[in-house]
Amino acid sequence: MSAALNMFGVHRVLAGDLHMEDVALSEIAGSFGTPTFVYSRAALTTAYQQLDNALKKTRNGKPHLICYAVKANSNLAVLSVFAKLGAGFDIVSGGELRRVLAAGGAPEKVVFSGLGKTRDEISFALLTGIKGFNVESESELRRISEIAVAINKIARISLRVNPDVDAKTHPYISTGLKNNKFGVAFDRAIGTYQLASSLPNIEIAGVDCHIGSQLSDASPLLEAMGRLVNLADKLESIGIPIQHICPGGGIGITYADEPNINIENYVAALEQALSSGGKTRDVELLLEPGRLLTGNAGVLLTKVEYVKPTDSKNFLVVDAAMNDLIRPSLYQAHHEIVMAAASKDAVSRIYDVVGPVCESADVLGRDRTLAAREGDLVAILSAGAYGFVMSSNYNTRPRAAEVMVDGANAQLVRARETIDELFRGEYLVNLC
Numbered sequence: 358m359s360a361a362l363n364m365f366g367v368h369r370v371l372a373g374d375l376h377m378e379d380v381a382l383s384e385i386a387g388s389f390g391t392p393t394f395v396y397s398r399a400a401l402t403t404a405y406q407q408l409d410n411a412l413k414k415t416r417n418g419k420p421h422l423i424c425y426a427v428k429a430n431s432n433l434a435v436l437s438v439f440a441k442l443g444a445g446f447d448i449v450s451g452g453e454l455r456r457v458l459a460a461g462g463a464p465e466k467v468v469f470s471g472l473g474k475t476r477d478e479i480s481f482a483l484l485t486g487i488k489g490f491n492v493e494s495e496s497e498l499r500r501i502s503e504i505a506v507a508i509n510k511i512a513r514i515s516l517r518v519n520p521d522v523d524a525k526t527h528p529y530i531s532t533g534l535k536n537n538k539f540g541v542a543f544d545r546a547i548g549t550y551q552l553a554s555s556l557p558n559i560e561i562a563g564v565d566c567h568i569g570s571q572l573s574d575a576s577p578l579l580e581a582m583g584r585l586v587n588l589a590d591k592l593e594s595i596g597i598p599i600q601h602i603c604p605g606g607g608i609g610i611t612y613a614d615e616p617n618i619n620i621e622n623y624v625a626a627l628e629q630a631l632s633s634g635g636k637t638r639d640v641e642l643l644l645e646p647g648r649l650l651t652g653n654a655g656v657l658l659t660k661v662e663y664v665k666p667t668d669s670k671n672f673l674v675v676d677a678a679m680n681d682l683i684r685p686s687l688y689q690a691h692h693e694i695v696m697a698a699a700s701k702d703a704v705s706r707i708y709d710v711v712g713p714v715c716e717s718a719d720v721l722g723r724d725r726t727l728a729a730r731e732g733d734l735v736a737i738l739s740a741g742a743y744g745f746v747m748s749s750n751y752n753t754r755p756r757a758a759e760v761m762v763d764g765a766n767a768q769l770v771r772a773r774e775t776i777d778e779l780f781r782g783e784y785l786v787n788l789c
């Protein structure tokens with residue numbers, strides 16, 4: 358069994374049938390069809406609690422807040438699991454804020470990230486009473502101040518600074534280097550904070566950064582944290598005290614055999630950075646994890662439509678495709694692929710597992726050894742983060758259903774789209 362399969366100990370194999378918690382994936386396919394994303398409530402909870410407990414232990418009474426990065430998986434059921442556990446949320450749009458509220462999340466625990474916040478989004482967030490904005494430019498700062506004045510609210514802000522640290526991850530998900538669009542350049546941070554302190558209805562709350570995603574080594578994160586702590590010290594020395602420090606998200610998960618960051622050690626090292634130089638810094642520690650909390654809590658369940666041998670390769674054509682899970686096509690990301698139910702008499706072969714979309718990039722996994730026949734069920738693992746949320750309707754394919762398992766229960770948490778829904782809102786032109 359691969360590491361991803363038994364991660365958190367909630368997936369089991371009984372008589373060759375893969376189970377999520379106590380429910381066989383074959384049962385889920387029977388009830389809800391395929392392709393379907395299946396999430397484990399126990400795995401979501403375990404991932405959250407592991408991080409929260411580590412923080413409680415190392416912070417030793419000092420405050421912390423886990424702001425789950427909603428973009429990783431924004432299904433309302435997933436958000437409500439975290440809301441019930443007391444999580445905060447990191448959002449990047451007004452739409453995500455609406456989701457958090459609909460799922461019962463507390464607005465006062467919401468931080469609003471992202472470099473293109475619109476006027477409507479800013480005023481909605483201010484009216485909702487969020488914890489604060491992670492600001493990415495001077496123009497945004499001025500805009501937030503202007504809107505806060507107009508609606509008579511105080512906006513709490515952090516600057517998302519760009520610490521110019523190489524996260525050493527895939528270039529598409531690396532965000533902390535000088536030459537990318539995110540954050541305020543480190544050497545302009547002090548000046549921008551001074552500007553912030555001169556603007557009306559702005560309260561400076563924290564310093565923030567996010568250097569990239571799927572990091573398997575903590576050192577770049579800790580290097581960034583060190584720079585944030587230095588910045589906070591400098592700000593304090595010029596009369597701008599900071600209430601919270603946030604090194605962002607980015608903690609990687611195991612998709613195959615990557616090393617991963619030890620959570621307890623990481624949190625302890627963050628705490629150490631906060632007391633570096635023998636100083637006690639009385640700040641709240643915020644984190645913005647996405648993938649860590651959801652990635653290994655979900656699988657994409659799909660059915661083999663065709664077994665297609667050719668002279669050069671064997672293809673397993675499944676009913677999920679790049680429109681359902683774009684990570685392999687977009688980032689050459691690896692997801693383990695396993696049989697979800699035992700296939701009697703099937704011979705093991707090496708396959709490229711592909712979807713039906715008309716693109717050569719529509720490959721979910723290359724050179725996978727599987728014993729599969731047409732009609733069999735296959736599970737694509739570690740699909741709980743950046744899976745459904747990045748899916749599209751390319752090729753007029755309805756987006757997949759989403760199901761959450763809780764013990765022996767499997768509940769539909771998003772219905773499969775219908776074809777009618779796909780062209781609702783489109784119109785024929787009145788041409789003669």
Ligand code: LLP
Binds near residue numbers: 426570648684688743
């Ligand atoms: N905070 C900010 C400001 C972010 O931009 C992100 C992710 C996170 C937190 C959460 O990062 P995480 O803990 O999940 O690494 N679609 C890509 C990942 C893009 C990440 C974008 N930002 C993927 O599938 O690998």
